[in-house]
Amino acid sequence: MLTSAPRGTNDFLPGEVEKWQYLEKVIREICSQYGYGEIRTPIFEHTELFHRGVGDTTDIVEKEMYTFEDRGERSLTLRPEGTASTVRAFIQHKVYAQPQPTKLFYIGPMFRYDRPQAGRYRQFHQFGIEVFGSNDPAVDAEVIVMALDFYDRLGLTDLEVHINSVGCPKCRLDHRKTLQEHLRPKMAELCSLCQSRFERNPMRVLDCKNPKCQELTVEAPTTTKCLCPECLEHFEAVKKYLDSIGIKYVVNERLVRGLDYYTNTAFEIVARDIGAQSSIGGGGRYNGLIEQCGGQPTPGIGWAMGLERILLTMEKQGCKFPEAPPFDVFVATIGDVAKDAAFQLLAKLRKAGLAAEKDYLGRSLKAQMKYADKFKAGFTVIIGEDELNRGVVMVRNMAGGSQEEVALDKVLEYLKEKR
């Protein structure tokens, strides 16, 4: 208990963490190219923000939040997703007063109380983007393109983009009515969960995985059937933009994303080969959210990706990660008198920008050599008593096994040249 991390959380140690750093590097590169600035918001927020911003009927709010009371009796919640906080900050800091649209990205941990599974953890990490202030379908297309560009840069293949439109509140109301009418006669046959969805959020019945429910809804009106002219036009424009640069996608009329705030475009990117939790990214437009959270009516769109799932997919697909840079030099010593010289040389080498290391466990020369080998040191500098008296050291090239004497005060220059 004391010696294991809480359920569903992970430690990332050296060897693993370099992969995360690489991901973060690619993220920062692509974001700067697409004009996104980074935003860092608190890990916890007022619980109310998520009730408003995520939606009371969502699974996240109903059963997955880490909610606690602080010593001032405020109800706080570890953020389960990033959009609500970003919207909150946008309003709080009056970012809408800046030139629009606002394009922001974030990377960081999110928390959901759920049973851990392949690609799902209680603390997981998301990279997400949000665009506030434009309802241009070109933005919808651009964020999808950017997501795919990102996966492409990582070397991921065989991904599917599913897109759909759930329309504006007007279309949704329309759709809700039509759908309820369609479902009403079949109520008794629906699964118990869908029966409860009927009143609260009938749209969700459409993506129920229960085979019986799927069968009963084959003929059910999908969201796109009920779009108003403007929403239909918007959806068509998004698809046209994607077509115009050759982006392949699947229109999935049953794609109804779980969060209440989505309007119009909804999309999801799926990786076939990482198990049941195959969605590696998803998002959509949320034109009502900013107003819902207390701001001026402002259109918005965004997506989020699960970094654990991306890493999982990269490993499954054998994607390449950059190699760790080789270690420059190991300083080995013989006898106590060499220790001071080694300490000073080490400081000098490092200050000059070389990666340098020595032994701190009093190992024999033989053991130091083995240790140097494990470090994959390019060179080993051996400082012995005899050499020290003559003001020289032995420099061994670990790859070839050749070695030569070099004056102690010339070692740095020698190594810099040979490296």
Add this chain to the structure above:
RNA sequence: GUGGCUGUAGUCAAGAGGUCAAGACACAGGAUUGUGGCUCCUGCACUCGGGGGUUCGAAUCCCCUCAGCCACCCCA
């Protein structure tokens, strides 16, 4: 929240009621007293996730608990 599988050293893992709990890798040390990568030798679990029970005796059987994995729900 529900279901299935699993839990032996840092890692992989044998072991299926009764000698000191195999082995491999890793790690540490060493092979004529100052030199790595190959080879060889030596060391490394009073203990089998934790707790309780059955038994003369349990890593091996039972119960509880925790954790991991997988699936459902849902989502990243």
